[in-house]
Amino acid sequence: ETGVTQTPRHLVMGMTNKKSLKCEQHLGHNAMYWYKQSAKKPLELMFVYNFKEQTENNSVPSRFSPECPNSSHLFLHLHTLQPEDSALYLCASSQGLAGGFTGELFFGEGSRLTVL
Amino acid sequence: GQNIDQPTEMTATEGAIVQINCTYQTSGFNGLFWYQQHAGEAPTFLSYNVLDGLEEKGRFSSFLSRSKGYSYLLLKELQMKDSASYLCAPVDSNYQLIWGAGTKLIIKP
Numbered sequence: 526e527t528g529v530t531q532t533p534r535h536l537v538m539g540m541t542n543k544k545s546l547k548c549e550q551h552l553g554h555n556a557m558y559w560y561k562q563s564a565k566k567p568l569e570l571m572f573v574y575n576f577k578e579q580t581e582n583n584s585v586p587s588r589f590s591p592e593c594p595n596s597s598h599l600f601l602h603l604h605t606l607q608p609e610d611s612a613l614y615l616c617a618s619s620q621g622l623a624g625g626f627t628g629e630l631f632f633g634e635g636s637r638l639t640v641l
Numbered sequence: 642g643q644n645i646d647q648p649t650e651m652t653a654t655e656g657a658i659v660q661i662n663c664t665y666q667t668s669g670f671n672g673l674f675w676y677q678q679h680a681g682e683a684p685t686f687l688s689y690n691v692l693d694g695l696e697e698k699g700r701f702s703s704f705l706s707r708s709k710g711y712s713y714l715l716l717k718e719l720q721m722k723d724s725a726s727y728l729c730a731p732v733d734s735n736y737q738l739i740w741g742a743g744t745k746l747i748i749k750p
Contacts, residue, residue: 527683527685529683565649565742566742567645567740567741567742567743568684568728568730568740570737570738581737615683615684629674629686629689630674630686630738631686632683632684632685633683634682634683635683
């Protein structure tokens with residue numbers, strides 16, 4: 526138990542569906558992250574929220590839409606995805622010190638997404 | 642560009658010692674993390690080095706040489722539960738972690 530909870534753990538969707546991934550952290554952190562993990566590839570940072578403000582968007586396609594309503598919750602809204610988007614999506618949180626290093630990341634178990 | 646290089650896979654015997662190397666090139670440097678990830682589970686923090694030298698934590702030790710852009714993770718008295726992927730991640734000048742693809746460690750009895 527890392528203090529970061531992701532739901533659903535597994536998701537299968539068609540290319541025309543709309544779904545959302547949810548992440549909740551119980552650690553009192555101020556920074557939250559979405560990562561994509563594909564087999565045998567490095568973790569790809571998608572989005573960063575620091576104190577609820579988006580500070581990073583690593584050229585992610587618009588079919589992925591993040592939402593951070595408060596510092597404990599993070600969503601990733603998915604629509605019209607492609608089969609190559611199939612991957613493990615990991616949420617993480619950290620202390621989120623403004624203007625500097627945010628400390629160690631605590632990861633959720635991930636949401637395994639399959640796009641048909 | 643930024644680049645992380647670590648072996649794709651390593652095999653070791655239970656009870657032995659294994660060293661997993663990581664070389665990196667980043668825009669600036671603010672320390673280096675090692676994470677462990679068991680199959681189907683979340684990555685978990687192992688160590689963070691910001692100064693040169695060896696830091697020991699139980700059976701696991703991590704070494705850093707900033708001048709050489711090099712780090713290693715040393716695992717002693719290997720146990721079957723150490724079978725996992727080990728991720729090297731230096732921190733760049735923007736305080737972003739730059740991840741390697743990970744080293745899959747297989748422990749054999």
